[in-house]
Amino acid sequence: MTALEPRDAEVTPPTDDRDDDRGSDVVSDGQGVLGKAHRALSVGIVSVVLLIAFEATAVGTAMPVAARELHGIPLYAFAFSAYFTTSLFAMVLSGQWADRYGPLRPLATGIAAFGAGLLLSGTAGTMWLFIIGRAVQGLGGGLVIVALYVVVSRAYPERLRPSIMAAFAASWVIPSVVGPLAAGTVTEHLGWRWVFIGIPALVVFPLALALPAIRRMASGPADPAGPPQPFDGRRIRLALGISLGAGLLQYAAQDLGWLSLLPAAAGAALLVPAALGLLPRGTYRAARGLPSVVLLRGIAAGSFIAAESFVPLMLVTQRGLSPTMAGLSLAVGGATWALGSYVQSRPRLEAYREGLMVTGMVMVAAAIATAPSVLIPSVPVWIVGVAWGVGCFGMGMVIASTSVLLLKLSAPGEAGANSAALQISDGLSNVLLL
CATH class of the missing domain: 1.20.1250.20 (MFS general substrate transporter like domains)
Structure with missing residues (x-):
């Protein structure tokens, strides 16, 4: 994978020189993370x-x-x-x-x-x-x-x-x-x-x-040439399901009684399919x-x-x-x-x-x-x-x-x-x- 190129023309475009071992990237020249570009x-x-x-x-x-x-x-x-x-x-x-x-x-x-x-x-x-x-x-x-x-x-x-x-x-x-x-x-x-x-x-x-x-x-956007893509409603719903499911399981775990089985079951029913989908x-x-x-x-x-x-x-x-x-x-x-x-x-x-x-x-x-x-x-x-x-x-x-x-x-x-x-x-x- 390569990073997306920066939009600013003054910023040096990313290059992949992983084999360059000339010193620390943290404090090096303009190509390092503390160089002029970054x-x-x-x-x-x-x-x-x-x-x-x-x-x-x-x-x-x-x-x-x-x-x-x-x-x-x-x-x-x-x-x-x-x-x-x-x-x-x-x-x-x-x-x-x-x-x-x-x-x-x-x-x-x-x-x-x-x-x-x-x-x-x-x-x-x-x-x-x-x-x-x-x-x-x-x-x-x-x-x-x-x-x-x-x-x-x-x-x-x-x-x-x-x-x-x-x-x-x-x-x-x-x-x-x-x-x-x-x-x-x-x-x-x-x-x-x-x-x-x-x-x-x-x-x-x-x-x-x-x-x-x-x-x-x-x-x-990730693709500047194309129109922004709409949000994926399915993933948003899955995210809501995983949050609600995790919350219900956490609530059930705080009170280990028979009644806790109800929120625990509901939490698992929401959490498992949502996690598999995300x-x-x-x-x-x-x-x-x-x-x-x-x-x-x-x-x-x-x-x-x-x-x-x-x-x-x-x-x-x-x-x-x-x-x-x-x-x-x-x-x-x-x-x-x-x-x-x-x-x-x-x-x-x-x-x-x-x-x-x-x-x-x-x-x-x-x-x-x-x-x-x-x-x-x-x-x-x-x-x-x-x-x-x-x-x-x-x-x-x-x-x-x-x-x-x-x-x-x-x-x-x-x-x-x-x-x-x-x-x-x-x-x-x-x-x-x-």
């Missing part, structure tokens, strides 16, 4: 990822205190799964929107919804209102993440995509270290609400930097090529993120750690995640990408298996930090590699739909496992 775009979209990363690390630290104050510990999983449930629908919508009209509008709309959801959660007086705010965040997050993949597909040649994916991962380092500390300090001294209310102020910078560059380099054919049996890439992404992300969501709660409620210390126990993971993503981006390792993914999955499994050992009082809590550092290194290799392979296996006009399928696998497994 500098503004790279800084802008990485800033968007930085915002999402800061929200994820900060909110995860404040969540146990928010749930306790709002008397919502029994609904704790909903605070996470509501985000992923609504994002499932938004991902499909964003993929079609971006393929037909360009990624600019879904990205701008998504950032606005993301900020609005944070404000709603930060001002919530009940746990259910807090969860609704998280659902609005999910709509924004789903729109943003797929639109960003389409931007990468259109604006960057294939040889630069591993580097920009590594830059996405690197943008998690500072939030992973600063986010838990800042969120824990704010939660303890000012209250958890300020963690949510303060983050939307960061929206202005990514908007000002990214949107003009995206308009110049990656705007418009994911590449053969995903459930790991068919060769794109289906197996999409399936592996869901297995990796769902298992790791679901486990990580409960680690701060476990450390606060079972080991007596403060929110700050519980968040910091996972801080090293941001650096090792970025390191793993950097490793996979090296041109010399391109031929070993499948081996890197296998190694990464083994590291992820080991981290998840080790974390619950801290429930034994004699096991030191720093074991979680070490285990999560190892697991995040593996995730850095796996997540970036699946993204690179997906774009490589996608035709230009299918980048949005296939990116949506990748994110649906990611989000759906998060919802079900949470």
Whole structure:
């Protein structure tokens, strides 16, 4: 696959020189991701990822205190799964929107919804209102993440995509270290609400930097010569079905009684056919090529993120750690995640990408298996930090590699739909496992 050529005549058209191993693409000349041609775009979209990363690390630290104050510990999983449930629908919508009209509008709309959801959660007086705010965040997050993949597909040649994916991962380092500390300090001294209310102020910078560059380099439909294609109503209906089905299953899982069988059955009836219709054919049996890439992404992300969501709660409620210390126990993971993503981006390792993914999955499994050992009082809590550092290194290799392979296996006009399928696998497994 080759990326679509930029519309701006001053921007160097993409070329495929994957075998050129003359140094790092990240800081190289005008052909690198920080060269003259791509500098503004790279800084802008990485800033968007930085915002999402800061929200994820900060909110995860404040969540146990928010749930306790709002008397919502029994609904704790909903605070996470509501985000992923609504994002499932938004991902499909964003993929079609971006393929037909360009990624600019879904990205701008998504950032606005993301900020609005944070404000709603930060001002919530009940746990259910807090969860609704998280659902609005999910709509924004789903729109943003797929639109960003389409931007990468259109604006960057294939040889630069591993580097920009590594830059996405690197943008998690500072939030992973600063986010838990800042969120824990704010939660303890000012209250958890300020963690949510303060983050939307960061929206202005990514908007000002990214949107003009995206308009110049990656705007418009996938086929500029032809008329925009209408939205696929069937896929939109399937997206709504997968979101409603996932929500019903999550609701049933919170109350394991006989009456829960009714929403569980309704959820499965909606979810299964919708998932089969939205994911590449053969995903459930790991068919060769794109289906197996999409399936592996869901297995990796769902298992790791679901486990990580409960680690701060476990450390606060079972080991007596403060929110700050519980968040910091996972801080090293941001650096090792970025390191793993950097490793996979090296041109010399391109031929070993499948081996890197296998190694990464083994590291992820080991981290998840080790974390619950801290429930034994004699096991030191720093074991979680070490285990999560190892697991995040593996995730850095796996997540970036699946993204690179997906774009490589996608035709230009299918980048949005296939990116949506990748994110649906990611989000759906998060919802079900949470």
